[in-house]
Amino acid sequence: MSLWSARVSEGLDPAVVEFLRADDGELLPYDCAATVEHATRLCAAGILSAAELAEVEARLSPNANGVVICASDEDVHSAIERHLAEVGRKIHAGRSRNDQVAAALRLYIVDACAEARAAIALLSALLLERATAEDSTLMPGYTHLQRAQPVTLGHHLRAWAAMLERDHARFEPPVGSPLGSGALAGTTLPIPPPEAQIPNSLDAVADRDFALDYLYAAAVLFVHLSRIAEELVLWVTTEFGFARLPQSAATGSSMMPHKLNPDVAELVRGKAGTAIGRLTGLLATVKALPLAYDRDLQEDKPPVFAARKDVAGALAALTVLLADLEFDRDALAAAAADPSLLATDAAEALVAQGIPFRDAYEQIAASVRDGAFEPGTTAAESVAARLPK
Structure with a gap:
């Protein structure tokens, strides 16, 4: 069914019906909640x-026989009105699908943000737990993917957790309700406003900043997860050998019997590009829309739905991988024993003796270049002097 069919005397062509049909089934419980509030x-x-x-509350209760979206329903809103039968003919008084869908999507994103924050907190706590266990495990720190200075594995894992801490804060749930805004200009009916009603009705039905904010948070999260994943992919190679993949989070090759592949990390890395694309896609959709509502905004839901699925899946799988990953402390220590990692310490030791830094730098650089550099300290002593306790 469509909610506007009385306006026309002829039915839509089937191709047009199919093109206009919304893929919004995931909104159903949130649209039901918003409908109960409106009722x-x-x-x-x-x-x-x-x-x-009471009938509306009973029919739309999560414990009731659920609303079934039929092929004849144009969208989830049509399905709800049909499901409510006779009282459904009254339920749309004072509202439009414009404020209805904005309200439902806001509620959806509130849940999606809470879900993301909980999963990020679990992964962050795991990283901090593992970092504490590796606070004395030496490893090289890198710039330009070249060995730079000694650090500890615990310090490196805490850097991952710091990125996730910012992500956790970024998934801020939207506030405010667009209900009462109607199609664009409210209603003449004496319906009391909802709590925290968005004050401008035009903005209330046109705004999709909250969806963009969610997609931005998801995109930045995936950028961070991708950086973590890239390092994991490197660390489990034979060339690095810093860690070993767990069988709980790795796959094999269909042809090569010896392979164990970091597919979780690789797919997380790959999904970062998709997450960025969803954000840029919706930005492009809303960039030139006149106020208030336009059908273009039907395109806001698929990227949000897909982002929520990928955020949950990636965080869960990466948590398993990082929980069961085995670090090779001997390989890390051997790499950290590279004497060139202590060249900066040697230059700073000369500075402490009163030599200008550039002179000290050139002196140490010459010894490194000539193969004559000998550190005056150890990696462990260097780390103890530089990194927070």
């Missing part, structure tokens, strides 16, 4: 009776 306000205005409100 409560209709009852307060005397448009629904107490018995009709």
